[in-house]
Amino acid sequence: MNLISIIIPVYNVQEFLGKCVNSVSSQTYRNIEIILVNGGATANSGDLCETLANQDNRISVMHQKNGGLADARNTGTKVAHGDYLFYLDSDDYISRDCLESLYNSIVEHDAEIAQTNFYYDYTDY
DSSP: OOOEEEEEEESSOHHHHHHHHHHHHTOSOOOEEEEEEEEOOSSSHHHHHHHHHHHOTTEEEEEEOOOOHHHHHHHHHHHOOOSEEEEOOTTOOOOTTHHHHHHHHHHHHTOSOOOOOOOOOOTTO
């Protein structure tokens, strides 16, 4: 079972981050590492990243100055150990079988890349 690295840039999203990380940590595909890249958040996002990392040993946190979304993703990519990378915005979340479904599609089709669709969920507003 291949390792999947999930890279999540974080910047002032404390109200969404818990749901995002929980959706990843509760995946049916269990061989994952979760990399939170705190891009110089001015709110409590950085502290929340550390709290989440203390709750799950698959989570690591990188802290850096704000360089934007692409810079945070690049930082996460550099430290990732996974055979596959999955990028997720910190104000989004994924279904419980998202990674398993993508991984099975990659294996079934001998693919090097996979992507998924999305839908808008505004029920919390």
